[in-house]
Amino acid sequence: MQSSYNITTSPASQHPIIDKEQPVNSETVCDSTPVKNNEPNREDLSCPQVPWVGSNGLDDTNREMEHEYITGFKLLIVMLAVTLVCFIMMLDMSIIVTAIPQITSDFHSLSDVGWYGSVYLLTNCTLQPLAGKVYSNFNTKYIFLIFLGVFELGSILCGAAQSSNMLIVGRAVAGLGGSGLANGALTVISASVPIYKRPAMMGVMMSVSQLGIVCGPLIGGALTQFASWRWCFYINLPIGGLSLIFLLLIKVPNSRSTAASISTLKMVSRKLDLIGFTLFAPFAIMLLLALEWGGSEYAWSSATVIGLFCGSGGALTVFAAWEYYVGDEAMIPFSMVKKRIVWSSCLVLAFASASMFILTYYLPIYFQAVKGVSPTLSGVYLLPGILPQMITAYISGVLVGKTGYYLPWIVTSTILMAIASGLLSTLALDTPTAKWVGYQILIGVGRGSGMQMPIIAIQNVLPAVQIPIGMSVVVFSQTLGGAVFLTVTQLIFNRSLISGLNQFAPTVDPQIVLSAGVTAIRKLVKIDEVPGVLKAFSWAINKDFYLAAGVSVVAFVLSWGMGWQSIKMKKVVGPGA
Structure with a gap:
């Protein structure tokens, strides 16, 4: 193997020095010209915004902040x-x-x-x-x-x-x-x-x-x-x-070693990329309004909804062009989001969160509508999924801290979420307690073992100064993923419920059921029609859980893009990582 050396920083001079006693794998060092006379090549721009890695495995910024932890x-x-x-x-x-x-x-x-x-x-x-x-x-x-x-x-x-x-x-x-x-x-x-x-x-x-x-x-x-x-x-x-x-x-401690000094309005606009924000806001607003109004206030095929979708797409195009033009001062720097680990992690969390939101919102509907329990008791019935998630989240986090590798956990997490969502799609009127408790335990273990891993992956690959921006992007991805797929889920539920009512309770008016709410359906239909209505509800909820399983599978595929990297030895990688 080609010899290579660990680059550390002298506290006094802040210049890198070569530590020949602690070699590192040559694959962890980005391509650049050799270091001569103990001085870094300042003109090499192949690895922008990448901190020097010290012998303790921490980047320069983190080593400066270590005493503040x-x-x-x-x-x-x-x-x-x-x-x-x-x-x-x-x-x-x-x-x-x-x-x-x-x-x-x-x-x-x-x-x-x-x-x-x-x-x-x-x-x-x-x-x-x-x-x-x-x-x-x-x-x-x-x-x-x-x-x-x-x-x-x-x-x-x-x-x-x-x-x-x-x-x-x-x-x-x-x-x-x-x-x-x-x-x-x-x-x-x-x-x-x-x-x-x-x-x-x-x-x-x-x-x-x-x-x-x-x-x-x-x-x-x-x-x-x-x-x-x-x-x-x-x-x-x-x-x-x-x-x-x-x-x-x-x-x-601050998220960066020194707080920025922004003294003029012009500098505020440049540092915060207010122009980028004014371009991003119309995209987000029009997209969310289209999702909110589609199928409720307006038909999906209406000019209003189609216009909002087209407008959001146009605004996103202009926003992306501006962010590329601004460069590293952008609200969402292109050099950051083009890293494979960053965009993969954002997409993984978006799809995994979509699965989580679908189950969190529609399991209570199953318990209240199909099982006929009160809202309070339906919340209690969700605990078999929450408690294992909390326990597994802590255990997996500790083990990642010890082993350094997050990829096995997010892969396992998405597999378990897909399997558990598929099992939950089999819920029916007569499903015994042991089954829905066991399925929720499995989904809780799946969530707990991996939901935090995309965040850790992004923090591991970004310099400290970009972590706040990275966290905002990943949280936005999570929120947007939930909003988009909850809208899709509601559309699937409504259409499946109408289809199920026509099949299992043909004498019941679907519009009465849709407008009645979950807890009132037993009071609005005849006694002999209740089993058919409940079966239609169960059938519609099953279709939603198919979607939860599907997006979990997508998250599994995307999770491999997060990379086999260790958080214990932060690697120096090029901008395309």
Whole structure:
């Protein structure tokens, strides 16, 4: 094998020196001209933005920050704070579902129902890439607290709303704040601990935050019934306030070694790529509106929906051209997203998250509609999938930290998710408890073993200064994947339910069932028609779970692009990796 040497950095001179005592594999060093006289070749641009790798396996930026990593009780408090924030953010997305009927009664605003959820998603997705750019240029902790403050302000506006329009404004403000919370939490963790500790911590954080989706309808139903729907929003205040206090009391390292100094409006525009943001926003808004309105407000073949899709495609084309032109100052640098590991990881998480959202949203429908249990009990029935996910997320994270390799875990994860989704597609009226519990345990183990791995892969391949941007891109991919496939799933469900009703309950009007809601169907049809209606529901849900299995298979195929790399020895790779 060709001899090669480890390149380290002298703390005094910040010039690389050659350590001949610790050879490394020549394949880990990018192509460049040899180092002469202990000086790097500064003119070689074949590996832009790639840090020098030290003998301890850490890049130069991480070695500078290593002394700032927090441990012990301080780390526990920071983890608790960001996990609670992610929990209430996910809770806020689902808690409103059970409160909407009472809200529409109070405000006489049935026509505004769609906006209560969509306006949050619109502002949230639109600002996510810009949030990453902000994190990469300013103090990590204080930017996170600002986003949290905006989210809390939106919750206050929603809770105190005196009209439907005020509630919509509050949801929009909450979405703006939420756009920087998930990616901010990942950035805070990446700045607080070395990379080999991140898989376990991020896995636990993601698993606990997912409880927010599950608990949302339960908590929302209880608060609406026994207190007021306004507490569905006020509940965010004490939890978010506690997290804010925790973070104010502890020094959180920055995601970069030095904070940027942006003193002029012109420099702000250049550093944050505000032009790029103004081009990205129309793309995100038009795409999400098309998904929201298609099949509900307007037909999919209508000029409005087709126009929105075409407009979003045009805006995306212009945005991509601008980002390529701007280069490394872009909101989403082309040099970053063209790395195979980055785009593969984003796509894997988008498809894996789509599978997760499909099952999370439609398993409760199966339990409530087909099994006839209450919303509260349906939430309890989801625990067999959540608890194994939390346990497996921690175990897999620890093992990745010890072995260094994340690829086996994400491959195994997507395989288990595909198998479990396929098994769940066999659920019927008479499926015994042991089966649906076992299937959920399998899906929980699958999620827990790999959902955090795409994030770790991106953090491993990017320099520290680009990690906040990378986290925003991957969170946007996750959100967009969920939004797109939930829309597709709803379309499949509606059409399959109508087809199933025509087949199993031909005397029942499908429109009555579609407009009745999940819990009211037994009251609206004759007793002898109930079995056929329930069979139609089960049949339609099975079709959705076919889609969950399919996107899991796609995630499995894409996961191989994440690369066989170790987080214990960060390799120096070219820009195309």
